[in-house]
Amino acid sequence: MIRFxxxxxxxxxxxxxxxVMAALLSIVFFVAVRSIAEQAAADTQDNILAASAxxxxxxxxxxxxQVRVELPYSALSMLGTISEDRVFYxxxxxxxxxxxxxxxxxxxxxxxxxVAQFVTSEYRGEEVRVVSLARAVSNGExxxxxxxxxxxxxRGLAVISSQITSTAMAVAIGFFLMAxxxxxxxxxxxxxxxKKLAQSVTRRGPKDLRPVVTKTPGELVPLVDALNNFxxxxxxxxxxxxxxxxxxxxxxxxPLATVRTQAEVVYRQMEKPANRKALREMIRxxxxxxxxxxxxxxxxMVTFRTDQLERDEIDLCKLxxxxxxxxxxxxxxxxxxxxxxxxAERAMIFGDNILLQNAVRNILDNAIKYSxxxxxxxxxxxxxxDTIKLSVTDQGRGFANADLGKLTARFSRGVxxxxxxxSGLGLTIADEVVRAHNGQLRVESNKEGVGACVVLVFKRS
Amino acid sequence: MQLAKALKERFALEGHVVDHAKDLGDAATSxxxxxxxxxxxxxxxxDGDGRSFLKTHRSKxxxxxxxxxxxxxxxxxxxxxLDLGADDxxxxxxxxxxxxxxxxxxxxxxxxxxxxxxxxxxxVFDPTTGSLKVAGEERSLRNRELRLxxxxxxxxGQIFSKTYLMDRxxxxxxxxxxxxxxxxxxxxxxxLDGSQARIETVRGLGYRMMQQS
Numbered sequence: 230m231i232r233f234x235x236x237x238x239x240x241x242x243x244x245x246x247x248x249v250m251a252a253l254l255s256i257v258f259f260v261a262v263r264s265i266a267e268q269a270a271a272d273t274q275d276n277i278l279a280a281s282a283x284x285x286x287x288x289x290x291x292x293x294x295q296v297r298v299e300l301p302y303s304a305l306s307m308l309g310t311i312s313e314d315r316v317f318y319x320x321x322x323x324x325x326x327x328x329x330x331x332x333x334x335x336x337x338x339x340x341x342x343x344v345a346q347f348v349t350s351e352y353r354g355e356e357v358r359v360v361s362l363a364r365a366v367s368n369g370e371x372x373x374x375x376x377x378x379x380x381x382x383x384r385g386l387a388v389i390s391s392q393i394t395s396t397a398m399a400v401a402i403g404f405f406l407m408a409x410x411x412x413x414x415x416x417x418x419x420x421x422x423x424k425k426l427a428q429s430v431t432r433r434g435p436k437d438l439r440p441v442v443t444k445t446p447g448e449l450v451p452l453v454d455a456l457n458n459f460x461x462x463x464x465x466x467x468x469x470x471x472x473x474x475x476x477x478x479x480x481x482x483x484p485l486a487t488v489r490t491q492a493e494v495v496y497r498q499m500e501k502p503a504n505r506k507a508l509r510e511m512i513r514x515x516x517x518x519x520x521x522x523x524x525x526x527x528x529x530m531v532t533f534r535t536d537q538l539e540r541d542e543i544d545l546c547k548l549x550x551x552x553x554x555x556x557x558x559x560x561x562x563x564x565x566x567x568x569x570x571x572x573a574e575r576a577m578i579f580g581d582n583i584l585l586q587n588a589v590r591n592i593l594d595n596a597i598k599y600s601x602x603x604x605x606x607x608x609x610x611x612x613x614x615d616t617i618k619l620s621v622t623d624q625g626r627g628f629a630n631a632d633l634g635k636l637t638a639r640f641s642r643g644v645x646x647x648x649x650x651x652s653g654l655g656l657t658i659a660d661e662v663v664r665a666h667n668g669q670l671r672v673e674s675n676k677e678g679v680g681a682c683v684v685l686v687f688k689r690s
Numbered sequence: 691m692q693l694a695k696a697l698k699e700r701f702a703l704e705g706h707v708v709d710h711a712k713d714l715g716d717a718a719t720s721x722x723x724x725x726x727x728x729x730x731x732x733x734x735x736x737d738g739d740g741r742s743f744l745k746t747h748r749s750k751x752x753x754x755x756x757x758x759x760x761x762x763x764x765x766x767x768x769x770x771x772l773d774l775g776a777d778d779x780x781x782x783x784x785x786x787x788x789x790x791x792x793x794x795x796x797x798x799x800x801x802x803x804x805x806x807x808x809x810x811x812x813x814v815f816d817p818t819t820g821s822l823k824v825a826g827e828e829r830s831l832r833n834r835e836l837r838l839x840x841x842x843x844x845x846x847g848q849i850f851s852k853t854y855l856m857d858r859x860x861x862x863x864x865x866x867x868x869x870x871x872x873x874x875x876x877x878x879x880x881x882l883d884g885s886q887a888r889i890e891t892v893r894g895l896g897y898r899m900m901q902q903s
Contacts, residue, residue: 478761479733479734479761481761482761482781482782482783483693483734483761483782484692485782485783486693486759486761486782486783486784487692487693487696487783488783489783489784489785489786490696490697490700490783490786491692491696491699493700493786494696494699494700494703496857497703497854497857500853505853509862512862513862513863515783516783516785516862516863519782519783523781557795558788558791558792558794558795559788559791561791561795561833562787562788562791562833562834562861563833563834563861563864564832564833564834598863602834602864603832
């Protein structure tokens, strides 16, 4: 139960609590209205009974030492006005019935002059309301003690009572429904600031760690403060980890660079083929570990950036040209020609410049790596009505297992690349970048014979 | 530090003269006294960030090109470096051949300011721009031919072994047989057709560049 309460939404909790309160109030209202109304109805009956008894009492007279009564018509007819209830009466003078139903019991209440007294009892199998009125009637030299008793069944009262009950019930239910509806509204407006706060936090990406400035009610200020404090610490820790990555990269790569350069110097001076082969393998191992380290860092950065994608307008042609420029020296080492076939007009897409450059560089780097010397690589940017395609086509060994799903998996490499240093992350990085831009990465075989073709397909902006 | 030493040694093997400045202060002194052709700048220096050197260097309107050696992931750092005025950058660790190629490319872009043209017989050769003139006639060279010719130009008459030439031409990634060098020597000979210079085969030892008598 406690756990249930802890996870129930504040809004639902408020609605439930307010509804329960409304229900209780409705019940109290219902009970109160019914009892007051029934009391009023009963009082009405009593008043008429009393008036009736009084009018009979006024009609008492004494004749020859005998108490007599001339029953006034109105005395009993006024009782008939309430309903179809049956009326019984009895007039007793000094314990002798003067007129009426002799078996109608005299209520067991002390007689008080001129005061109507009421009891509820049973007569002839029905519940009756009984009024008893005592009156002293002068009978010559002494006064006779007269009691007037009138009883009336309570069927009419029951009818009135049930009418009142149903009306009160309807009003109570109406009240409850209205209160519930109002409580829904109240709950909604009570949690509205929370919702607003949640939205303003949700809308931002993981890199947006500015303090929250949404105006909030006083109760939420501690929460917002805690949140801002947390984000400050998170930002500090992110900065620290970024600095750590840079520092770690420096600590790892600088010695690797030293080892590699020194190994190269030694390699140049070495003549024994066996030694040369060993050193060569060492250098390639250094290359492999540094490449893996670099791509792991790149991959971490790509994952980090794709979460919060910057959306600038980027000209893919310009980006492709810059990347070609950058890799030109590497290609030249193998006399590989990079041929650019870029559309004349600008090919604009929305995206993250650094990520896209990284993706294209990885693909072009792969192409250079797997191409034979003196071949050519074509970098092509084309666009049609709704897509922009950037393709890199080489004359290398192609993809022996042209299974894109497998090739783009982390650390997975083609089956025909054992002799070339690689980490298997290049295509993964490119694939993740392209997918973050709602694009598609396709791997095809070069249509002009040997070689591979990697195509990045983007939607036009 | 050690990297700098290794690089200095490696460049010396190729016949370049290198001064090593161990920190920002040293670098400022060196660059203000000597006109260098090219500066290799490590980002992390003992007394500060190499980028501050780059900034002052560029603000002084120095034309000497700068190539930055960085250990950082390219994704996070590249834009900043090029924006600060670096001509190029290379991520550690690197293939020396690639570093050399980038140096060459940067110097070529720089154009005319550096005149490295050398002469032999009726050849005029500028390894930075890659231009070769045979008796005044321009001949185009591909990258590997250029690097091969550069070796021979380094010391004419000296015999270079096939292994040595292989090392200069191919990276550690290339699995090539020693005979591949014959192909490139053959091509270079074709480019030198009609010249007084020629490349001789010294049986069992290697090749050398000689002037035709």
